[in-house]
Amino acid sequence: MKANTKLTATLTLVMTVLLCGILATPALADDRLKSQPGYVDFGDLTELGGAEPSVEISLGGAMLGFVSAAARDAEPELADALGKLRSIRISVFEIGPESMDEARVRADSVSRKLEADDWEPAVVVRSADTSVRMYMKTVGGKVAGMAVMMIEPGSDAVFMNIVGEIDPAQLGQVASQFGVDITDLN
Amino acid sequence: MMSKEKPQNWFDQRVEAYVDGDLDSSERALFEARLQLDDSLRREVDQARLIQGALRDMPSLQCPSDVRKRVLEITGSRPVGFSWGWAGAACAVLVAAIAVGLMRTPAGPSEAELAQARADMETALAYLNRAGQMAGREAGQQWIESGIARPVSAGLRRPPEVEGDAI
């Protein structure tokens, strides 16, 4: 009986340590990502104008590494472009006229924060139809992060952050291969 | 094969197939010949069409948002793929794996996870491309040509249409 109790206690201890390790791993990875200079905190993106995101993607460095490795033979440029990325996050909301203001306020707030943190506005466009803002963070002459906010009235509000060593020309070229109709993606 | 050789229920059993266009040509010809003569069969066909239409007009139902919330609450406290029934077995396997040193090699994603990640990556880049195109359309052709290709350090400037920093 005593031996059984001891065995049970040991197993319980081992399992507790293992479970703590397993559960802590994503949290640690999350913290590491947030400490990256190219990381953008968009605030709470669980909803906008009462609606949940229609697209919500978060790819971490490890998964991007696997995707990159899988693409290595057939798509070397894609593999290169993804290889140094640490994260791609995107939230897309379908917006109607009623949630336009909230989307703009959210984008304004993030813009102010980014500019205060020395992010460079690469594109800031406003027209009656749409608004697009792209910001980039450079560290030591290299682009370490990209933030994209796009608002199309009656269509989508997009918040996107790419973290890692980015070659904008290469990424732009790769992205153009995936220029599919966004409306099909939802 | 003549229509009169068929019993009444032969036609009745084929009403829905006829409405769906699923009868082969000989059965269809037979059925249509009978339709010309048989008022009650015509009525059955009309009613079958009415039912078909009514079924398709039934409104689709919205799942109450509480369900999603409850599911996310319950699953939020468990690792993906977790079920209590398998937890014990999984732990035993884990311990055994450690014992033989297998844990030194990090496990890769499953095929399904990898395919999903690839699809997600494509979706994200499609939006990036879309943003580049829209910026180009709004701000001038040079943005389409350069897309996001011009590095910030090379002096990406706001196009003339830009009105201030904030949109």
Place this chain on the structure above:
Amino acid sequence: MGVMSLRFRRAIRQHQNRLFSLACNMLGSSAEAEDVVQDVLIKLWEHLPDLSADHVRPWLLRVTRNACVDLLRRRRYQQAFVAEAVNSGPRAVETTPMMELSNSELGSRLKQAIQDLDEPFRSLVILRELEDCSYKEIAEVLELSDQQVRVYLHRARRKLRHALGSNDDE
């Protein structure tokens, strides 16, 4: 938030209404349908790593349908069938000819007639006519051949037509 967690949330968003609709139409009870959908989605969380993107929807439909059939069987055993909100209309035999019914009357009689169908006819009608599933998808969910799906579906609709009073030879 991990990829699988996002995939899970997306799957819920994408399929919850269809599953709820399927369960509601199968069971005739929105409260029971909620419970079924909740259980099915929790099961999805457990199985998602093993399911490729193409298999999520058929898997969900099959598990939801099977859960409903189990529940209906238990109901029958307990002899405690209770018609709830969705089909709370009168079950008395209607005498009005079908062609003279208003759309809403026909709709409510149809719901009741669907409830009264046996399996697999009920699932067939719901999956095909209400949920707009393909024959191939239904064949996968019900483990039938495409041809069986077609034939049984005709039979199911014939049962509905007869149940709605135009013919009583079945």
